[in-house]
Amino acid sequence: QVTLRESGPALVKATQTLTLACTFSGFSLSTTGMCVSWIRQPPGKALEWLARIDWDEDEYYSSSLKTRLTISKDTSGNQVVLTMTNMDPVDTAMYYCARIVYGATWAYDIWGQGTMVTVSS
Amino acid sequence: QSALTQPRSVSGSPGQSVTISCTGASSDVAVHNYVSWYQQHPGKAPKLIIYDVSHRPSGVPDRFSGSESGNTASLTISGLQADDEADYFCCSFAGGSTEVFGGGTKLTVL
Numbered sequence: 031q032v033t034l035r036e037s038g039p040a041l042v043k044a045t046q047t048l049t050l051a052c053t054f055s056g057f058s059l060s061t062t063g064m065c066v067s068w069i070r071q072p073p074g075k076a077l078e079w080l081a082r083i084d085w086d087e088d089e090y091y092s093s094s095l096k097t098r099l100t101i102s103k104d105t106s107g108n109q110v111v112l113t114m115t116n117m118d119p120v121d122t123a124m125y126y127c128a129r130i131v132y133g134a135t136w137a138y139d140i141w142g143q144g145t146m147v148t149v150s151s
Numbered sequence: 152q153s154a155l156t157q158p159r160s161v162s163g164s165p166g167q168s169v170t171i172s173c174t175g176a177s178s179d180v181a182v183h184n185y186v187s188w189y190q191q192h193p194g195k196a197p198k199l200i201i202y203d204v205s206h207r208p209s210g211v212p213d214r215f216s217g218s219e220s221g222n223t224a225s226l227t228i229s230g231l232q233a234d235d236e237a238d239y240f241c242c243s244f245a246g247g248s249t250e251v252f253g254g255g256t257k258l259t260v261l
Binding site (some may be wrong): 052066069075076077078079082088091092093110126128135136137138141142143144 | 198202
């Protein structure tokens with residue numbers, strides 16, 4: 031069974047750096063075609079794609095947030111970490127990680143339950 | 152990458168059909184056959200209901216269908232049911248191997 035679970039601080043202060051972890055099971059990010067993305071959703075608003083890391087360790091970022099984001103795999107192999115610098119209250123959102131299996135589809139077939147991050151001023 | 156354009160809301164009565172559009176640009180919807188649709192109930196994570204423009208994952212009823220014409224993708228839900236009331240988001244592969252979501256559409260079942 032494939033699962034993803036997000037974790038991180040529920041509250042951060044403006045200007046701080048946010049670090050979120052996506053811990054997954056049921057697949058290996060080293061397997062050809064596997065990709066994991068971070069996607070966020072401010073309360074009552076739309077989904078926004080943030081970043082993706084692929085099985086070959088290529089990284090892709092939202093052009094509007096590129097300078098603030100870093101996505102990486104941790105050495106354990108079952109975790110993807112997202113860091114976002116210089117947090118602002120507008121970054122308050124539910125943050126999701128989700129999986130793509132490229133080759134089978136190009137779509138997010140499995141999502142985590144999300145982790146809510148509030149940025150205080 | 153600008154968000155894909157969706158109507159903010161649509162509505163229909165039980166048993167009717169509704170269609171939600173998703174309009175992109177020359178660098179996303181019009182170019183790639185990688186448009187997907189997600190259903191999101193309040194307080195829940197999004198759920199994949201259509202991938203690669205018109206394919207349904209296992210377990211998704213055939214009342215849900217997808218299509219594409221030019222730079223506009225569409226999701227049609229036929230035989231509306233009360234549980235279809237939710238937010239719907241489209242997503243497309245975009246330039247530079249990035250991705251872009253639509254602004255979301257709230258479906259109300261009258």
